[in-house]
Amino acid sequence: MVKTIEWTPEGVVMIDQTRLPTEETYVTCKNYLEVAGAIRGMIIRGAPAIGVAAAMGVAIGIQQAASEDLDARMEEICSVLAGTRPTAVNLFWAIERMKRRYRELRSVGASVTAIRNELVTEAERVLEEDIAINQSIGRHGAELLPANAQVMTHCNAGALATGGYGTALGVIRAAIESGNSVSVLANETRPFLQGARLTVWELQQDSIPVTLLTDNMAGHLLHSGKVSAVVVGADRIAGNGDVANKIGTYPVAVLAKENGVPFYVAAPISTLDLSLASGEDIPIEERNPAEVTELQGVAVAPPGTTAMHPAFDVTPNRYVSAIITEHGVARAPYVESLRKLASGRTNAAS
Numbered sequence: 001m002v003k004t005i006e007w008t009p010e011g012v013v014m015i016d017q018t019r020l021p022t023e024e025t026y027v028t029c030k031n032y033l034e035v036a037g038a039i040r041g042m043i044i045r046g047a048p049a050i051g052v053a054a055a056m057g058v059a060i061g062i063q064q065a066a067s068e069d070l071d072a073r074m075e076e077i078c079s080v081l082a083g084t085r086p087t088a089v090n091l092f093w094a095i096e097r098m099k100r101r102y103r104e105l106r107s108v109g110a111s112v113t114a115i116r117n118e119l120v121t122e123a124e125r126v127l128e129e130d131i132a133i134n135q136s137i138g139r140h141g142a143e144l145l146p147a148n149a150q151v152m153t154h155c156n157a158g159a160l161a162t163g164g165y166g167t168a169l170g171v172i173r174a175a176i177e178s179g180n181s182v183s184v185l186a187n188e189t190r191p192f193l194q195g196a197r198l199t200v201w202e203l204q205q206d207s208i209p210v211t212l213l214t215d216n217m218a219g220h221l222l223h224s225g226k227v228s229a230v231v232v233g234a235d236r237i238a239g240n241g242d243v244a245n246k247i248g249t250y251p252v253a254v255l256a257k258e259n260g261v262p263f264y265v266a267a268p269i270s271t272l273d274l275s276l277a278s279g280e281d282i283p284i285e286e287r288n289p290a291e292v293t294e295l296q297g298v299a300v301a302p303p304g305t306t307a308m309h310p311a312f313d314v315t316p317n318r319y320v321s322a323i324i325t326e327h328g329v330a331r332a333p334y335v336e337s338l339r340k341l342a343s344g345r346t347n348a349a350s
Contacts, residue, residue: 021201032061039084046161051090055123058098130163136326138174149228155246156198157233167266183209234267241317241334242279253319262321279314
């Protein structure tokens with residue numbers, strides 16, 4: 001698998017996902033502002049990967065902060081990172097985790113050197129745990145797929161969107177590792193083309209069979225009877241099981257239900273936001289309309305075109321067959337099953 005992000009003595013190194021698939025290049029962020037810029041500019045994207053990047057951004061920021069100004073700098077660093085992208089809750093989860101570790105170290109009188117070292121360790125732990133979590137999600141999800149499954153996915157919820165292995169693509173990887181001959185139908189995912197540029201590229205690296213679809217082909221394929229299941233990731237899941245994911249996920253879910261195809265969401269517990277009663281409360285990021293009117297810098301619409309670009313949509317829970325987490329599989333009613341899994345009761349809702 002491709003290495004999405006890592007901590008190095010030179011800085012936070014991440015693969016530049018804006019350059020894929022034509023160039024496999026890596027960016028080294030040498031301070032927290034550069035990490036924030038990489039998140040905002042989608043050099044790194046995908047909710048779990050953004051969380052890892054935020055944790056490392058906090059760590060590198062504190063490494064470079066003046067000793068006498070540490071508390072104020074911690075607040076400033078976290079505020080800047082939190083302002084990068086509003087929808088992916090893993091971003092805020094990771095920042096809060098780093099804040100909590102910082103407060104613990106301060107409370108026991110740890111030296112500045114110890115604080116700096118421990119925050120680096122904590123950020124590296126976030127990365128290691130994310131990979132293990134994804135592998136657990138994969139094992140739970142693999143059991144839901146029939147033999148010789150053909151799985152549709154939307155956006156990229158693979159190794160590139162996480163610390164490694166992936167959530168939705170982790171389910172596919174785990175199924176293949178268990179002996180299931182799984183093939184993938186990847187929606188292109190306009191306007192940023194995460195499916196075409198990233199999912200197809202990533203699966204090709206692992207020799208996993210994949211066929212690219214334009215987004216408007218999804219309904220036809222779902223109606224054809226050739227799709228065994230849809231598996232997607234998530235950027236935030238409300239307490240009732242409503243799911244925010246990349247724009248275009250909602251219509252795929254509706255079409256899947258209309259055609260009797262199970263629609264699964266694969267996401268870590270850190271993507272749950274049980275403080276929100278429903279998806280109506282999830283903030284939806286509005287990105288630059290130029291990403292709609294242009295394709296990698298080339299205009300595809302007349303000059304002066306007005307365009308909208310909500311980066312995410314919300315799929316109501318009634319279209320979600322199950323939510324796959326590292327603790328097990330949640331099914332409706334989600335208010336009960338998600339709370340059980342979030343409390344750590346493994347397989348409580350399976």
